Structure formats: structure tokens, C-alpha cells
Amino acid sequence: MDMVNLKINGQAVTVPAGYTILEAAREAGIDIPTLCYLKDASQTGSCRMCVVEIVGARALQAACVYPVAEGIEVLTHSPKVKQARKSTLELLLSNHDRSCLTCVRNKNCELQTLSEELGVSEIPFQGEMIKREIDDLSPSIVRNNNKCVLCRRCVNVCKNVQTVGAIDVTERGFKSQIASPFNMPLSDSNCVNCGQCIAACPTGALTEKDNTADVFDAIADPEKYVIVQTAPAVRAALGEEFGYEIGTPVTGKMAAALRRLGFDRVFDTDTGADITIMEEGTELIERIKNGGKLPLITSCSPGWIKFCEHSFPDFLDNLSSCKSPHQMFGAVLKSYYAKKHNLDPKKMFVVSVMPCVAKKFESQREEMEHEHLRDVDCVISTRELAKMIRQSGINFKSLPDEKFDIPFEEATGAGVIFGATGGVMEAALRTVADVLENKNIDKLEYHEVRGTEGIKEATVNIAGKDIRVAVAHGLGNARKLLDSIRSGEKQYEFIEIMACPGGCVTGGGQPIVNAKTYMEHDLKAERAKALYSEDERAAIRKSHENPDIVLLYKEFFGEPGSHLAHELLHTHYTARNRYTK
Amino acid sequence: MEEKKRMPFKGTKEQEQQLMEVIESYKGTDGAVIPVLHAAQDIYGYLPIEVQTMIAEGLNVPLAEIYGIVTFYTQFSINPKGQYKIGVCLGTACYVKGSGDILEKIKELLGIDVGECTPDGKFSLDATRCIGACGLAPVMTINDDVYGRLTVDDVADIFSKY
Known part of the structure; x- marks a missing residue:
């Protein structure tokens, strides 16, 4: 590797050629402030927060895009640099809704942090402020352009990483704003609700639709029997909200916190994942045996589903007809569980805690009900759960580790890895292999589908038959993969797609990580590790061996893919316009 | 976000045909959006959502990006000219x-x-x-x-x- 020598603040630094000054400085332990920069997603050099002085150069340069060169001398905190940054920030703040106290990103806002770090003590520029209408019509995402700093991180993630392009910069000059085409509400656009824009936003301009009040109300209503279920990925990140290291699983404390919040029953969506494997695995085997439509593509990720409906309607028949795990589990709770425990399903209120904001949209799709009972009544994100815990005076760190409620107390290791890219594929292969071979196979781990590479491929031989599989995460990768199938270049039998890069562990509803932490951590891999370690410790690691699942089919559904299973656990899809709802 | 009343789109098959030919001639070229927008404005007189959508789909560029370009340059108009x-x-x-x-x-x-x-x-x-x-x-x-x-x-x- 070619190395380059330079000096930063007088300190000699040697870094690989191709590094930016920002990256070189971070390696040398020097923090250059950034705002529009986001690793792997946004490098536009437009906000001028990271400007540095290069000795001998005419103007200040943006460190996030300026490549290192042999012998240059960089000053990151000279008086000239500090003054330039501060003035730029003061100008940005002069047209910013500075209601920090009531902002959802209070204490977790990069603009606020910059303001402190750069020593802004007053806003010297008092000028016109543009008042923007708040778009809160989407069930998943709220856009408040009064808090937008036009950094374009959301645009870059939406357009370049996800290849959705629901928003862009519109108008010019002082009137510039990030908007959907023709300023339509996000809910009328081709937005897939993945929420990666929220994860990318440095301020409170993009947030989830807050449903915590609905949950508090339901809990306080004595008429309602309120059941909560938590997705696998939530346990891998919730701890970050309470000061734990990234990648610390907090399953036991989470269950304890939910019980203290007053939920009548605390269940694990991992059980729903195990049901999904029973149904989806059966669907795969049937399609392979009976010459059905292949490749079969997983349907757990509602962002991916809407993306497919907009951009790849010719693949709708490839989608598994399975509802996603929490929808399946909701349907089971209001039927099987209600019957078994003599509960009136009309009085049941099912809350899903999800690492995802697209699940909010999904739960409101009209298909997601049976006999006028909604499968799931309310979806909150990991962030909203953390907020509820804080608002209820629960000292999270001092909680004991508790278990989920009986039945469905122990889901399988297969269910828990659903939260990471490749996890649904691996869980399915564990069951499909056993069913097709008609015996208990020792192989549990399919490392070829693990990891954070954008598209993973493998050929798995089961019962003398080669099954070609592929896994894509992030919709840009999904698009690449589907294009290669459309063109006839690639063929597969089974594909897993998750909308968010990294899968659910880095979903749009997870705790927000700032740009600096993104540089220092491999967030996708570290959070995924929490799930794989839980899988390793699990007593049962194959969905079809979960005794609660065995009982569920024996007492209620009969067989996977039965008529009743289809009524409750399966769904259908609708082709949509490419760029509007 | 309230929707304003606007003049209904009255594009003809002939105009669509013309636009499709322009799009076809620019397919695969870098920087195609602006010349195609100019041609479209010549054909229709303005660039309503229906026209921008045809361009977005034809050139494989998100509608939001097209709209961003149209609203950036003053020579493009999203509204028709009156009688x-x-x-x-x-x-x-x-x-x-x-x-x-x-x-x-x-x-x-x-x-x-x-x-x-x-x-x-x-x-x-x-x-x-x-x-x-x-x-x-x-x-x-x-x-x-x-x-x-x-x-x-x-x-x-x-x-x-x-």
C-alpha cells in the first residue's frame, strides 16, 4: 500500500494514500468537527464545518473530501479556521428553529454538540427565518424542515445508498429545502419508510412518528389487555440508550423494564420468527418440489416490500406470501392465545417494539387483519421504548434480568438471528435442511451468509440438491441483485432481502449514532454480534424444534401452510407507481 | 401541504410520442436530464408532474431529483402559461x-x-x-x-x- 507523509498541527502522520485529511486526523487523535459528512453515505464537503488550513494554499479546504498529499502541512484548529467554522455555524443557526428543550434530539443532536464545541454563545445574525410546514402525514416519518440544516445526509442515503430517491434538494438559495417531488407529503411519494434518513439526520428534522402516548393510554385503560412483543434486534441496541457499550445484549433487563411499564404480558417476536420459518420454509420446499415461482424472496422487511411494489412489481410473485414475524405473532395472540386463555380478542391491544419505522406503516396496511381484528395495534421503535422507560422513572441499569412470559418464553437461536443480515436465510436453512433430509442435521451455522458484505451468495447442498441462495441488505444492493436476475445473469432458488444496510440491527428505529461514532465503530457487525452470541447460547437453535411451535401447530394450525395458517399468517402485495404512492 | 387547484393536464398522444423519441435519443448519456427538460418544455410549454414523471421513468432518474432540477433553474416552469x-x-x-x-x-x-x-x-x-x-x-x-x-x-x- 502506498503511504503518504504529512504534518497535522506539527505532528508527523503517515497514512495510506487515498485517505482524506479528516481520516488522517482521526488516526492521529485529532477530531475535526463535521456536519454533512457521514461515513459510507455522505461526502459532499458542502457544510464547511470541517474546513482546515493547508499551509501555502489559498483558501480553506474541506477535510472530509480533501485527499492527503505528500509533504502537506495541515492546521486543524488555527485561529483562522476556528473563526471560519464559527461564523458558518452562526449563519446556519440564524435560520434554525432553536427550540432545543422540546426537541426529540435534545442532547443527541450534532448541531447542538457543534454549537458547544465551537463555543457559540450568541447568534449575532438576526434575519428572516423561513417557516416550513411540518409533514406528519406518514405513519412512519415526520419531517420538520424548520430544523433542517440542508446537510443532505438524508438525500444521499435515500438516493445513493437506498436508491429510493424520495427526497431531494428543491428550489434555490434561501428558499432551498429538502422535499419530495412537488412538495407532496412523504406518504404520497415512493418513500419506503425505512427511516435510514432519520438515522442519518444530525438534527431533529427527521424523526419517527411518536406513538408512545397511544401505548401509555392503552396501559392505563383497565378495559384493555395490553401485550407487548419485542423484535430480536431491539435487545442488541436498546442498551446504548442507557450507556451500555455498542453490541451489549440487554434481553433480560428489557423484559424486566417492559413488565415494570405495566404491560399485561411480555413476549418475544422471536417466536413469531420461528413461526415465519415454519411457513416460509414450507413455502420454499413446495415451490422447489412443485415447480413454483423461484427464487423465493423473504418478506419480513416492510421497507423492502414497499420498494419491491414500487420498483420491481415484476417480482411480486417471487415474494413469500408470509406476513412478517410480528404481524404473524399478533395474529396468533388474538386467535390461538386468546382462545386458550379465555381472553376477548377485541379487548387485546398488541404493541410491537421494533428496530424499524416501516413496521408502523406495515401494521396499518389494510391486509394486516383477520375478522376485523388488527394483527398489531401499535408499533413503537427502540428509541420510543427507551423514551418510555426514562419517562417512567425506571433505572434500567439496576434492573434484574428477567425472562419473557410463558408460553413462548424461550424462542430459538434461529429466531434471534433474524435481526441481522443473513439471519433469516440461516434460520430457514436450518429447518429446510432437516425437513428435506428427513433427519436431524448437525450443521447449524451457515457462515457464508453472515457478515456485512453487501451481497452474499452461497450454494447449499441439501438432500442431494443444490440450492443457490443470495442475501442482500440495503436497497441499493437489493436493486443490484434483482437487476442481475432480471437480466438473466444470475439464478437463485432463495433470496433474503432486508431494506436497511446491516439488517434490522441498524434499522431506522434503532438508537441514533452520531457521525463520529460511525467512524469509530463497525455498527452493523458489533450489534449483529450480540445476536449471534445469544444464538450460540440458546438451548434450541432450530425453529421447528421449539416446543411452543410444535404445540401451536398440533393444537391450532395443523400443518404449516394449512388453510387456517393461510388465513392468519399470509398476505398479498400490490403493484404501485414507481415514483408516487 | 394543501393542494392548490391547477389546470388539468391536456397532453396529447403526439406530444408523448415526441417526448419519448427525445428520451430515447438521450438514453444512457450522462447529463441527459437538462436537455431533455428543455425539449419537454418546448413540446408541452411547461413541466407538470405528468411530464416530469415520464422523464423520470424514461431516464431512470428519481422524480425528486428531476423536480429539484426544475425548481432550481428559473427557465423551467412547472405551471402552464395562460391564454x-x-x-x-x-x-x-x-x-x-x-x-x-x-x-x-x-x-x-x-x-x-x-x-x-x-x-x-x-x-x-x-x-x-x-x-x-x-x-x-x-x-x-x-x-x-x-x-x-x-x-x-x-x-x-x-x-x-x-
Whole structure:
């Protein structure tokens, strides 16, 4: 590797050629402030927060895009640099809704942090402020352009990483704003609700639709029997909200916190994942045996589903007809569980805690009900759960580790890895292999589908038959993969797609990580590790061996893919316009 | 986010055919969006959502990006021009003589903003730079007719002639 020598603040630094000054400085332990920069997603050099002085150069340069060169001398905190940054920030703040106290990103806002770090003590520029209408019509995402700093991180993630392009910069000059085409509400656009824009936003301009009040109300209503279920990925990140290291699983404390919040029953969506494997695995085997439509593509990720409906309607028949795990589990709770425990399903209120904001949209799709009972009544994100815990005076760190409620107390290791890219594929292969071979196979781990590479491929031989599989995460990768199938270049039998890069562990509803932490951590891999370690410790690691699942089919559904299973656990899809709802 | 009433899109099959040929000739070329937008505006006179959507789908560029480009450059218009094109001069002399108030009055009378067209397609409104008739300030034009030394109260009477 070619190395380059330079000096930063007088300190000699040697870094690989191709590094930016920002990256070189971070390696040398020097923090250059950034705002529009986001690793792997946004490098536009437009906000001028990271400007540095290069000795001998005419103007200040943006460190996030300026490549290192042999012998240059960089000053990151000279008086000239500090003054330039501060003035730029003061100008940005002069047209910013500075209601920090009531902002959802209070204490977790990069603009606020910059303001402190750069020593802004007053806003010297008092000028016109543009008042923007708040778009809160989407069930998943709220856009408040009064808090937008036009950094374009959301645009870059939406357009370049996800290849959705629901928003862009519109108008010019002082009137510039990030908007959907023709300023339509996000809910009328081709937005897939993945929420990666929220994860990318440095301020409170993009947030989830807050449903915590609905949950508090339901809990306080004595008429309602309120059941909560938590997705696998939530346990891998919730701890970050309470000061734990990234990648610390907090399953036991989470269950304890939910019980203290007053939920009548605390269940694990991992059980729903195990049901999904029973149904989806059966669907795969049937399609392979009976010459059905292949490749079969997983349907757990509602962002991916809407993306497919907009951009790849010719693949709708490839989608598994399975509802996603929490929808399946909701349907089971209001039927099987209600019957078994003599509960009136009309009085049941099912809350899903999800690492995802697209699940909010999904739960409101009209298909997601049976006999006028909604499968799931309310979806909150990991962030909203953390907020509820804080608002209820629960000292999270001092909680004991508790278990989920009986039945469905122990889901399988297969269910828990659903939260990471490749996890649904691996869980399915564990069951499909056993069913097709008609015996208990020792192989549990399919490392070829693990990891954070954008598209993973493998050929798995089961019962003398080669099954070609592929896994894509992030919709840009999904698009690449589907294009290669459309063109006839690639063929597969089974594909897993998750909308968010990294899968659910880095979903749009997870705790927000700032740009600096993104540089220092491999967030996708570290959070995924929490799930794989839980899988390793699990007593049962194959969905079809979960005794609660065995009982569920024996007492209620009969067989996977039965008529009743289809009524409750399966769904259908609708082709949509490419760029509007 | 409330939707304003707008003139219904009246594109013809022939216009669509023409646009498709333009898009086809630019497919796969870098920087195709702006020349295609120019051609589309020549064909249709303006760039409504229906036209921008055809371009987005044809060139494989998100509609939001197309819309961003159209709203950035002043030579592109998302609204049609009316049968009668009103121009209110906001040059220095006219402005000093109160053409700003006249513009406000017109907006109020027609219920449209600068750059827009009434839903019936009759009037469209633009603010212009100096048109060289400073001696008559403040000045308004309607197609080729020039109205000078205007007062706010004249506007309604003038419109009734059209």
C-alpha cells in the first residue's frame, strides 16, 4: 500500500494514500468537527464545518473530501479556521428553529454538540427565518424542515445508498429545502419508510412518528389487555440508550423494564420468527418440489416490500406470501392465545417494539387483519421504548434480568438471528435442511451468509440438491441483485432481502449514532454480534424444534401452510407507481 | 401541504410520442436530464408532474431529483402559461412607483402566485425585470398590450376586458 507523509498541527502522520485529511486526523487523535459528512453515505464537503488550513494554499479546504498529499502541512484548529467554522455555524443557526428543550434530539443532536464545541454563545445574525410546514402525514416519518440544516445526509442515503430517491434538494438559495417531488407529503411519494434518513439526520428534522402516548393510554385503560412483543434486534441496541457499550445484549433487563411499564404480558417476536420459518420454509420446499415461482424472496422487511411494489412489481410473485414475524405473532395472540386463555380478542391491544419505522406503516396496511381484528395495534421503535422507560422513572441499569412470559418464553437461536443480515436465510436453512433430509442435521451455522458484505451468495447442498441462495441488505444492493436476475445473469432458488444496510440491527428505529461514532465503530457487525452470541447460547437453535411451535401447530394450525395458517399468517402485495404512492 | 387547484393536464398522444423519441435519443448519456427538460418544455410549454414523471421513468432518474432540477433553474416552469400572460414590471422605476402593490392586488384578484396560472387556463402571472417603459411607471403587460401609470384600483377594470 502506498503511504503518504504529512504534518497535522506539527505532528508527523503517515497514512495510506487515498485517505482524506479528516481520516488522517482521526488516526492521529485529532477530531475535526463535521456536519454533512457521514461515513459510507455522505461526502459532499458542502457544510464547511470541517474546513482546515493547508499551509501555502489559498483558501480553506474541506477535510472530509480533501485527499492527503505528500509533504502537506495541515492546521486543524488555527485561529483562522476556528473563526471560519464559527461564523458558518452562526449563519446556519440564524435560520434554525432553536427550540432545543422540546426537541426529540435534545442532547443527541450534532448541531447542538457543534454549537458547544465551537463555543457559540450568541447568534449575532438576526434575519428572516423561513417557516416550513411540518409533514406528519406518514405513519412512519415526520419531517420538520424548520430544523433542517440542508446537510443532505438524508438525500444521499435515500438516493445513493437506498436508491429510493424520495427526497431531494428543491428550489434555490434561501428558499432551498429538502422535499419530495412537488412538495407532496412523504406518504404520497415512493418513500419506503425505512427511516435510514432519520438515522442519518444530525438534527431533529427527521424523526419517527411518536406513538408512545397511544401505548401509555392503552396501559392505563383497565378495559384493555395490553401485550407487548419485542423484535430480536431491539435487545442488541436498546442498551446504548442507557450507556451500555455498542453490541451489549440487554434481553433480560428489557423484559424486566417492559413488565415494570405495566404491560399485561411480555413476549418475544422471536417466536413469531420461528413461526415465519415454519411457513416460509414450507413455502420454499413446495415451490422447489412443485415447480413454483423461484427464487423465493423473504418478506419480513416492510421497507423492502414497499420498494419491491414500487420498483420491481415484476417480482411480486417471487415474494413469500408470509406476513412478517410480528404481524404473524399478533395474529396468533388474538386467535390461538386468546382462545386458550379465555381472553376477548377485541379487548387485546398488541404493541410491537421494533428496530424499524416501516413496521408502523406495515401494521396499518389494510391486509394486516383477520375478522376485523388488527394483527398489531401499535408499533413503537427502540428509541420510543427507551423514551418510555426514562419517562417512567425506571433505572434500567439496576434492573434484574428477567425472562419473557410463558408460553413462548424461550424462542430459538434461529429466531434471534433474524435481526441481522443473513439471519433469516440461516434460520430457514436450518429447518429446510432437516425437513428435506428427513433427519436431524448437525450443521447449524451457515457462515457464508453472515457478515456485512453487501451481497452474499452461497450454494447449499441439501438432500442431494443444490440450492443457490443470495442475501442482500440495503436497497441499493437489493436493486443490484434483482437487476442481475432480471437480466438473466444470475439464478437463485432463495433470496433474503432486508431494506436497511446491516439488517434490522441498524434499522431506522434503532438508537441514533452520531457521525463520529460511525467512524469509530463497525455498527452493523458489533450489534449483529450480540445476536449471534445469544444464538450460540440458546438451548434450541432450530425453529421447528421449539416446543411452543410444535404445540401451536398440533393444537391450532395443523400443518404449516394449512388453510387456517393461510388465513392468519399470509398476505398479498400490490403493484404501485414507481415514483408516487 | 394543501393542494392548490391547477389546470388539468391536456397532453396529447403526439406530444408523448415526441417526448419519448427525445428520451430515447438521450438514453444512457450522462447529463441527459437538462436537455431533455428543455425539449419537454418546448413540446408541452411547461413541466407538470405528468411530464416530469415520464422523464423520470424514461431516464431512470428519481422524480425528486428531476423536480429539484426544475425548481432550481428559473427557465423551467412547472405551471402552464395562460391564454393571457400578465407581466408586472418590478424594475426600479416601476417598483418605486408602487408596482409591488399592483402585483399583490393581481395575486389577490386571481388567487394565484407569481409563476402560476389560473385553473381555467385564462391568466398566468409573471414578475418581470425592467421592460424599458419607465416613463409610464408603474407598468403591466397583458400579452402585447401595455398598461401604464397604473393604480391598484385600475386592475379589476382592465381584467374585465379579457
